[in-house]
Amino acid sequence: MDVAERYLEELANRCMVEIKVHEQGKHAVTKLESCRIHDLMRDLCLAKAKEENLYKNIHELKIVDCLCKKLPDYQSHMFPDPAILAQLKLYCTRIEEDPIGTLERLLNLRMMELGMDSFRGLEMICHSMGFPQLKHLGFHGLGNVKQWKVDEGVMPKVSSLRIWY
Template sequence: LLRVLDLSWVKFEGGKLPSSIGGLIHLRYLSLYGAVVSHLPSTMRNLKLLLYLNLSVNNEEPIHVPNVLKEMIQLRYLCLPYKMDDKTKLELGDLVNLEYLSGFSTQHSSVTDLLRMTKLRYLTVSLSERCNFETLSSSLRELRNLETLNFLLTPETYKVDYMGEFVLDHFIHLKQLGLAVRMSKIPDQHQLPPHLAHIYLFYCGMEEDPMPILEKLLHLKSVQLRYKAFVGSRMVCSKGGFPQLCALRISEESELEEWIVEEGS
């Protein structure tokens, strides 16, 4: 009655996870983290008692994920592959017990699947070019228990400027926000979660100094500006700003030429 199976970093012959995995019907925990897998069998639909499933495989080519995860309604933790092939279409709307969901892709799943996942505390969303942001926002509004929210770009979406799209002020429990999307200006402080403690900004290409907005977030403890998050040359931290900040990390490849830190910041 095997309940825990950790196959992290395993190299499977021919990249195929054996279909016999479907016989382990008592499994509660299955990890394929870092495993070399290019094919997942449809027999995984039998693993209906899984609570934890990590499909963050080590795949250079996009992997096909069969539409069987909808059967695993007990799941609390689900990590999807970063690269899935174009044929992958996942129905996830019945996974209402999920508390952790990473790798949710708006290309491979419907954003309305998120509507009933009201127990989610951690969510990472990979944005596709065809994503309807209005529909995504209304689905996210139901996730009032979120503590960590990350938005990731794909190469196709890097050309899209998401300035003004992120209105996240209704997430009263959100402590950590990651934005790896293109936006020429950071959202106004009134559009950001009121109790935000940590913010990570990557690849944003912001032309305007984000500090005048970030320094007004009273609970902020750490800020990261990485990989061309800010492409301007001048940054100012005002007196009285960042009352609780403990850590600030700025990319070494930053184009910053002048950084003014006023006394009392």
């Protein structure tokens, strides 16, 4: 067993990370398919970050290669007030549940890009009054999305929209 795999296994035994092993018979360099931070560890990190005011000045956020089934509820006590977030880029997050319901509540969001493999669902729905400050929106590599529903009154300030595969 490789040293890195032993360390990773130790973290998994301590419930700090969750690891996924390749299916039997699948040829791979390592037996591990993926690894992600355990929910308990994530909550601990978020609570500590909030305690230390780590989020105080985050205006731009880019999340890459992070496995999550759905976005966290920004109204929860675990998250800081997201009011100052102005730019958001998501890539390879593999979100399964429509993220728009959460994202449209980021009231000062001015630029958003959902990149390659950021959302794996079939449908996205933008509700009225959502994204009140959004000016620039980009979708890239969202091949699973078959329908994008946009209610009247959504994104009143959008000046650029880019959709490409």
